[in-house]
Amino acid sequence: MGNSSSSAAETPLFESWGRYPRFQADVVPLHWNGDFPLQHAPLTKQLPVGLGRSYGDVCLLENGTLLQTAGMDRFLHFDPSTGMLRCEAGVNLQQILDFSVPRGYFLPVTPGTKYVTVGGAIANDIHGKNHHVAGTFGRHVLRFELARSDGTRFVCSPIENPEWFAATIGGMGLTGLITWAEIHLRPIVSRKIEYRGDKFHGIDEFFALSQSASSEYTVAWIDCVSTGRNFARGIFMQGDHSETPGPLTRSKEPKLTFPFSLPEFALNRFSMAAFNALYFHKQLAQQKIGPVDYEPFFYPLDAVLHWNRMYGRQGLLQFQNVLPHESGREGMIEILKAITKSGLASFLAVIKFFGDVPSVGMMSFPKPGPMLALDFPIRRDVSFDLVDRLARITLEHGGRMYSAKDARMTPEQFQAFYPQWQEFARFIDPGFDSAFWQRVTGRRPLVG
């Protein structure tokens, strides 16, 4: 409308989806490919950020310049015969689905939320329920353009600048700004997913179900609160895109928003136990089979905008790890026991087997074996101690943790999980940095 009064002097705190930690930063929205490098070169380090849906500090930079890419949201080319889509890096997965589903195409790999950008999906080399057959998102990226803060820009693919391709996929936005990317979508004939849910009691039943499952998508919800008879109970969910031609309509926009931050006491041992019991018994039968829409199958939490407010002002910690097959069973039991004993687990916990499709990215997280992901409300000290304990168990068993979900790894832990980190560091843009990278390279202490 044209109000010439300018913004308030103090810069607001910028937070990721976990709302911990929070840092002051100068947020600069980018709208066009040519907006970067910035016309007035900032005196601070820079870091691209998409929709800020990573959980910890990979998208944060204290007193830095955050390059917000969501305004770079143009589609540049689509080939309906092959499913090849070229788009700017700020396009998000919801926008792709709105575009592609009516044209009979779906994302090759999708995380549990649609609200991530293509640039973010590449930078964190995200994975989904089909990791065991499709690998990570990076495997379906054909090419992208990388723009560096010194003004150079070049195309990266498995054959053009392949070392930059590998460093940037999973490179946490540190190698430069991804301006556009080409991804390969997969064909579908319906929105529907043929779903099957099986209850399991204990880790061995989960392992058996994982072994026998034949679906493209598999994941399990696991109860990380109950002990004794109900220890490690859960529901093993699998699905395939329906092969019966069906609706290919666009999704409706979500109407629900979590209106305010819940007080800290709302999530406690008792309410969480009740939630977990409710969820386990929501499916009454041992097995449930039938078609479901892709929205609740892939994105149950997207139906409520700002669901992270459920965890209160303190925010949440996410823990996600993967263990090798050899030590997977033993290690996961140890981890689950530590979690149930703490009584800190929430309701949102998933377990799945990663497959052996190799990741393209140098710093990608997935490797073959069982992976576990769950949220903890932040209760100072106790939550931090627990996550540190889980990190140590992960390390002892030869596993690793996921940078995009982490706010607490120590430099020693990170460097043991990712021994190739120094080789990766050679590719970092000299003008770029992140709070995560400062932390795991020992340049920023963990904040209480």
Add this chain to the structure above:
Amino acid sequence: MADRLPAAPKRVLALGATSAIAQATLRLFAEQHAAFFLVGRDAQKLAAVRDDLLTRGASAATTFIVDLDDTGAHPAMLAHAATALGGIDIAFLAHGVLGDQPDAEKNYATAAAILHTNFLSAVSLVTWLANYFEAEHRGTIAVISSVAGDRGRRSNYVYGASKGGLNIFLDGVRNRIDRAGVQVLTIKPGFVATPMTAHLKKNALFAEPAQVAKHILHAIEKGKDVIYAPPFWALIMLVVRSVPRRLFKKMNM
């Protein structure tokens, strides 16, 4: 996709096609397979908008680079657009500048430049377009104005004056060519989160360009004269207009 009878694709002339509100609106037309003639200053940006619209379903898209401040170039550019599209159905004017109000308070040249871009260049374009559509006995002229044109405020009255003048000009043109079957739509957006307002602190009143675009498309389809986008701004501006002058003088709006 093919669930209704295919109507002839609309032929859309977009002036200031790289503006955020224009892009969001053109995307909706692209989904209806419209053909576009896209006018703007920056070749690279125009190419990105063209690719986006073609990918989203546009049946054709041509770009044309011109500075719309150059009113002398308007008639040839518009005639070229009409030929290239094989006739214009909708002319969409979306260019404009916010300007530097404090500077415009001191320097006439700054104020004149704002008035030239927001008002005079639009007058030049609409003059040609009104005659074109009047002869055709059909068509739509849709123009992005602003709620700022509803009342002069101390904080942005030069921009406001350019939009207020535009509103009155469009009212007059509408009263002249409505009887020829031509729609003249004045669009008054409130706060919209665009590059133009990137420096302003966002609050609950800010709308996304996509939201504003839906209202614009609806207004064009319904043949409306004047809209506020989003519509709640009609109420806000009713209040703003009805504040007594004695009081308004003392306010800091």
